[in-house]
Amino acid sequence: MANQQPEVDGVKRIPKAVIRRLSLYSRVLQNLEMKNIQKISSKELSEHLGQNPAQVRKDLAYFGQFGKPGVGYYVADLRAQIKRILRTDREVRVAVVGAGSLGQALLSYPGFLRENFRVLAAFDVDPEKVGTRLRGVQVFPIDELEQRIPLLGVEILALTLPRDSAQDVVDRAVRCGITAILNFVPARLVVPPHVKVHYVDLTIELESLAYYLK
Amino acid sequence: MANQQPEVDGVKRIPKAVIRRLSLYSRVLQNLEMKNIQKISSKELSEHLGQNPAQVRKDLAYFGQFGKPGVGYYVADLRAQIKRILRTDREVRVAVVGAGSLGQALLSYPGFLRENFRVLAAFDVDPEKVGTRLRGVQVFPIDELEQRIPLLGVEILALTLPRDSAQDVVDRAVRCGITAILNFVPARLVVPPHVKVHYVDLTIELESLAYYLK
């Protein structure tokens, strides 16, 4: 039975939330693998995540059939499949723009290394930083963005720079081929439709938490 | 006309997404205020955010009536109202557990200062760090968590420590009165229902971005 989802122009529309959960499943499966657990049911998997088992099955069903009725899913196999779907079954190259303290934290973030992400360059305006290595990563002047990005094969850009220069950097990055941006800058970025931006907004996280106090 | 929302036990159920957008509105209004703009319609406000004007009005309607038909909203007034609703019209005290590079970045994160958040303590196990000041913030041994939190009046805890010790720290923090946690640790935390946890998961952000590459 072929996977038949609602399609638009022959392209399956996969909810963004599904993709995020896939990444979560992958992490849980990784932990299970380390505990030498061979197989797992959607029910057990969902319990690790505080979710609904039907949701796990439905999420996976967007991409194919990975389980065995009456048995469940094979942990190692399912994880490999998910990594393939997410395109993280290979090294993904990342650069950081803005080598302030948050930028530097990303340069050596252990979670990135673990998941096949390689942060291979930082860009900054500060002449003190340019030319040095921070946490083992070479710092380039921000003017060399257009030149270095294609050369280094950077696919994802993490933005940790001041608000005012963010949109300009984005425009330049998009022009030289960047299609994925992890944005820590508290500002809306305008990008063409083929470019994907994920916003990580620490102020909003904290401020919306404050609402629930007392 | 009184605000009548679907209620459960006399308490309005406000979607979490509404609260997050409130924080976003507040930021936009702050920018408008700095540009000396006096009033704004829901349509204009929504354009600043790439959203639907009806959503802006509906979000605000959860909390009361803040606009004037035919006129719009008064920028300064609306912002003050939102800050009051979010309970960020006062200083909110934050502590960071885990003074690694991400933790240190939070200690001096400019966005926090701007929004009335005060990070007034860090906790760590490392004896090299304990007793010193990092970015102007005193570092305490993690054993003193229970003692220091009530003493300092800490309301929100940001977790930037290794996975293995996270749940233990959470249990202890909850026992001494913490009800709001900003969690950067890539693990699910188990907390009682009155405690609110916001997850910031950098690996999931990056990994789900990878899906959209090429």
Added chain:
DNA sequence: TAGATTGTTAATCGATTAACAATC
């Protein structure tokens, strides 16, 4: 007053959950 925009209800859309036949 005429024009504009709110607050709010109703319609739409999308995502989550339940249910169950298929099947290992």
Added chain:
DNA sequence: TAGATTGTTAATCGATTAACAATC
């Protein structure tokens, strides 16, 4: 075979958007 669990459709739930009377 009997029991378990999948993949998938249908039902439910919740959130977003449209529409419009009220009103400044």
